[in-house]
Amino acid sequence: MSLLSLDNVTVQFGGLKAVSEVSFSIAEGELVGLIGPNGAGKTTVFNLITGVYAPTEGKIAFAGKAVAGKRPYLITARGIARTFQNIRLFPSMTVFDNVRCACNMHLKHGISHALWRGAKVAAEEARIEAEVMELLGIFDLADDRDANCKSLPYGAQRRLEIVRALATKPRLLLLDEPAAGMNPTEKVELMKLIRFVQEKFALAVLLVEHDMKVVMGICERIAVLDYGQKIAEGTPAEIRANPKVIAAYLGKEASPEPTVGGSSLH
Amino acid sequence: MKSFDRTKIVLLVTIALVALLAYVCNRSPEFLQSRIYDILLGIGISIILAEGLNLVNGYTGQFSLGHAGFMAVGAFLGSAMSLGIAFPYLDGPTWAGAGWTVIFKVLQQGFAWLVNVFFWLHNSLVGLATGLPGWGKFLIALIYGGSTAALSGLLVGVPSLRLKGDYLAIVTLGFNEIIRVIIQNAEPLGAQRGLTGVPSNTNFFWVFAFAALTIYVVHNLVHSTYGRGFLAVRDDEIAAESMGINTTKYKVLAFVVGAAFAGIAGTLYAHQKQYINPEGFNFIRSVDIVVMVILGGMGNTVGVCIAAVLLTILPEILRDVAKLEWLPIWLREVAENRMIIYSLILIILMLARPQGLFGGWGKKKGAA
Amino acid sequence: MDSSTIEFIQQLINGLSLGATYALIALGYTMVFGVLRFINFAHGDILMLGSFAGFYCGPWVTAFTRKLAGNPDPTRDLTGFQDWVGPWESLLGLALVLVVVMSACAAFGMLVEFLCYRPLRNRPRITVLITAIGVSLFIESMGQFIFGAAPRLFPEIISDRSIDFSAHGEQWAGLTLLRSQVLTFLVTGLLLVALTLLVKRTKIGMAMRALAFNPTACALMGVNVSLIVSFTFGLGSALGGAAGILSSIERPSIDPLMGVLFGLKAFVAAVLGGIGNLAGAVLGGLLIGVIEIMVVAYGPSTYRDAVAFAVLIVILLLRPAGLLGKNVREKV
Ligand SMILES: Nc1ncnc2c1ncn2[C@@H]1O[C@H](COP(=O)(O)OP(=O)(O)O)[C@@H](O)[C@H]1O
Ligand SMILES: [Mg+2]
Numbered sequence: 001m002s003l004l005s006l007d008n009v010t011v012q013f014g015g016l017k018a019v020s021e022v023s024f025s026i027a028e029g030e031l032v033g034l035i036g037p038n039g040a041g042k043t044t045v046f047n048l049i050t051g052v053y054a055p056t057e058g059k060i061a062f063a064g065k066a067v068a069g070k071r072p073y074l075i076t077a078r079g080i081a082r083t084f085q086n087i088r089l090f091p092s093m094t095v096f097d098n099v100r101c102a103c104n105m106h107l108k109h110g111i112s113h114a115l116w117r118g119a120k121v122a123a124e125e126a127r128i129e130a131e132v133m134e135l136l137g138i139f140d141l142a143d144d145r146d147a148n149c150k151s152l153p154y155g156a157q158r159r160l161e162i163v164r165a166l167a168t169k170p171r172l173l174l175l176d177e178p179a180a181g182m183n184p185t186e187k188v189e190l191m192k193l194i195r196f197v198q199e200k201f202a203l204a205v206l207l208v209e210h211d212m213k214v215v216m217g218i219c220e221r222i223a224v225l226d227y228g229q230k231i232a233e234g235t236p237a238e239i240r241a242n243p244k245v246i247a248a249y250l251g252k253e254a255s256p257e258p259t260v261g262g263s264s265l266h
Numbered sequence: 267m268k269s270f271d272r273t274k275i276v277l278l279v280t281i282a283l284v285a286l287l288a289y290v291c292n293r294s295p296e297f298l299q300s301r302i303y304d305i306l307l308g309i310g311i312s313i314i315l316a317e318g319l320n321l322v323n324g325y326t327g328q329f330s331l332g333h334a335g336f337m338a339v340g341a342f343l344g345s346a347m348s349l350g351i352a353f354p355y356l357d358g359p360t361w362a363g364a365g366w367t368v369i370f371k372v373l374q375q376g377f378a379w380l381v382n383v384f385f386w387l388h389n390s391l392v393g394l395a396t397g398l399p400g401w402g403k404f405l406i407a408l409i410y411g412g413s414t415a416a417l418s419g420l421l422v423g424v425p426s427l428r429l430k431g432d433y434l435a436i437v438t439l440g441f442n443e444i445i446r447v448i449i450q451n452a453e454p455l456g457a458q459r460g461l462t463g464v465p466s467n468t469n470f471f472w473v474f475a476f477a478a479l480t481i482y483v484v485h486n487l488v489h490s491t492y493g494r495g496f497l498a499v500r501d502d503e504i505a506a507e508s509m510g511i512n513t514t515k516y517k518v519l520a521f522v523v524g525a526a527f528a529g530i531a532g533t534l535y536a537h538q539k540q541y542i543n544p545e546g547f548n549f550i551r552s553v554d555i556v557v558m559v560i561l562g563g564m565g566n567t568v569g570v571c572i573a574a575v576l577l578t579i580l581p582e583i584l585r586d587v588a589k590l591e592w593l594p595i596w597l598r599e600v601a602e603n604r605m606i607i608y609s610l611i612l613i614i615l616m617l618a619r620p621q622g623l624f625g626g627w628g629k630k631k632g633a634a
Numbered sequence: 635m636d637s638s639t640i641e642f643i644q645q646l647i648n649g650l651s652l653g654a655t656y657a658l659i660a661l662g663y664t665m666v667f668g669v670l671r672f673i674n675f676a677h678g679d680i681l682m683l684g685s686f687a688g689f690y691c692g693p694w695v696t697a698f699t700r701k702l703a704g705n706p707d708p709t710r711d712l713t714g715f716q717d718w719v720g721p722w723e724s725l726l727g728l729a730l731v732l733v734v735v736m737s738a739c740a741a742f743g744m745l746v747e748f749l750c751y752r753p754l755r756n757r758p759r760i761t762v763l764i765t766a767i768g769v770s771l772f773i774e775s776m777g778q779f780i781f782g783a784a785p786r787l788f789p790e791i792i793s794d795r796s797i798d799f800s801a802h803g804e805q806w807a808g809l810t811l812l813r814s815q816v817l818t819f820l821v822t823g824l825l826l827v828a829l830t831l832l833v834k835r836t837k838i839g840m841a842m843r844a845l846a847f848n849p850t851a852c853a854l855m856g857v858n859v860s861l862i863v864s865f866t867f868g869l870g871s872a873l874g875g876a877a878g879i880l881s882s883i884e885r886p887s888i889d890p891l892m893g894v895l896f897g898l899k900a901f902v903a904a905v906l907g908g909i910g911n912l913a914g915a916v917l918g919g920l921l922i923g924v925i926e927i928m929v930v931a932y933g934p935s936t937y938r939d940a941v942a943f944a945v946l947i948v949i950l951l952l953r954p955a956g957l958l959g960k961n962v963r964e965k966v
Binding site: 050051052071072073076077081082084088089090091092093097100101102103104105107109110111113114115116117121124125128164165167168 | 273274482483486487490491492493494495497498500501502504505506507508509510511512513519565
């Protein structure tokens, strides 16, 4: 059974159908790519899945339950976590606190315990610290734990967003251009990391990424959006050969052929 | 994390210290009558108000301009408890002459029932408290003032949830005014005349014990993993929601906790001054508190505390300055009108140092 | 018509005339919000400044125009149009006072923008909001300092009198309309027409609309944003000044804090109509005026000042974009 399924999902902003009758699904533990020219509606699909927008029409189900239109924090509680294309860390907080915030959901203690910190609370805070530090370690951010997140270099901020998303203990991770602005070596590193955490935490991943080489290399399956519509879906090889995809990209002065490094599409 | 139990110990030690100081104060009846003592109590009350508002405006980033309204709820209902004031129950509508107006009558009846339930609770509590000794009654008045203010915080917080920035400021200001107008129309609470003869129960111990408690609660709240949610709401609501944080809960919680402390401060204030008038809780009073929070640096516990002290002493100094006969008359008039100075502080601060006078102080580097 | 209907019409007229004042101020809020996305808290105080400007220049101007007319008896019988709006010399006086006060208020509004808001153009909104609160408090407290806190009596710029309707038919007996109300409707109407033409037909109006639509694109297209913002403040403040004169003619007791409630209620009016929407501001202003007067007339009058806020809360809960506004969603 599929973990996430979109069924004819449409969202309309004024006269613009940003996403139009899109259907696809992701199975448990699968790594799926979502590609398409700039403005195709990829980020909007993320916003629909995570509840930031409610679809105008259509159904979204996660683990067999409808989630469309639910509040984002409830959807996150079901096991979907995301990163943002335009980085949205908590700017006043340290690296450590940014991740700690994401553990909020799994806290066993509430307001009264936050006020009177007994042994149980101390143990829980210690456990959270250990978990956060482990995640930060995986993404090579442990040394920066007390730095303000805004003082990190761009690439590190993107990695921190992933760590923060992982701290919610998701079953499905949505990554919106996680490698944007990185150089080719950094990109390769990042993709290895994504593979690593995907296996370690048994995650399903939906990845938006413009670098075709990266996408084709890492994803098992790819869906292509253009003008809000899904124009193709299949294995990397099928996508590469699909005339519709080639047309969509040629129309946008780029090709789905592997490009190295800074793709012209942002 | 290391300092886990330290905060508890600090709180207990502070309260013990406050008790000791209060004992010393009580030994000197002249001191209890002095202006310094009066100002000291004022400082403590300001700290409670400002730190409570700091949770809302500073840490949670919800700009509220109605704190004096919650203070008024605490002041009037707390005093009603001390004075043994009971509310007469509301009558329902007269049901004669039906027709389409029946809808209004049903609404009116529902409203009357709702209010009467509250009145019934209030009256029963007043009845229970009558036999108690003075300090017991006062403690009940404090708790009651705090809880009713918290309830009003809930009533204000929930409809204000969708609003941000300017809108929220004006709506909270509006609630402030509505609360004031309601009290001005409430005959049992003295209507426009206010309440007189409130027992003089407030003393050094109660004021500073509650000030310490306020700081403890706000500090521990925001420094726990649980309480980081407040800061997340302030920093980026959408990101916070996407990380599983129920922003609604945190916003309402901030309002409720802030209002509860404002209510306690109001009860303390009423039992210090022994006379309260609804006019004293208008939005200018709210601005006073907001200026403390802004001057101290929003979301900076230490800074706000210092600002509360400074801005409570400042009007007293100005009052003295206004009495200096050798000063030019216009300068003395300016000194008498503290709002000129407050407003200038606000404008200049925002132009030159928007993080507040003590912004960046009292926090670790990079921490919030 | 029975007396209760007459009474209702009377209250409606009173409400509309109060609402016209709210509408003029609400327009200022809405225009500034349109171009800068912020609520100029100090806008209500411009009304107060307008009133006091009229208080000081009114007697001079009236003396001047009366001399021009050869000091006629102000209580003389008038016919036709003049019976409705007052003798021509007082109309001229009103026009002169309006011109002077509106220019003074415009200049003041632009000065405030230049000194306090322009340096904060790209700062967080909360900073601007706090500054605006500070500016508002400053104007009020300086007003108390300079003009004194006690209420003053606004000079009689036009010789106000009530127009008796019974001359126009028995059924109107009991209904009265004040000259000042007629003038309020006339002047407000004229200003609205002028404003509409300005915003819809002139180049600078087009620039204002463009700025409201998309500030970044506007700056990129070479529009002088500072100039437009300054102009908008001036325009809004001029309308605020006019509101000050008109409201003081009808309610001549003026004091330095009069702008607070007027400003807040006008703000509610702007939100009710849909902030950023000119027609909405007018509609909202008239509605708030009528609702307020109706509550005073038929409801618990002591709740007068709480009514506007109750309306605001209801509107924000049911239709946050206001009656004529459009909902916009934040892009993520
Ligand atoms: N909140 C919104 N309001 C109006 N239009 C929007 C909103 N969010 C996205 N859009 C529009 O939807 C389209 C798809 O945007 P997006 O999903 O960000 O594309 P992508 O991520 O594929 O580059 C764009 O035309 C964008 O302008
Ligand atoms: Mg995108």
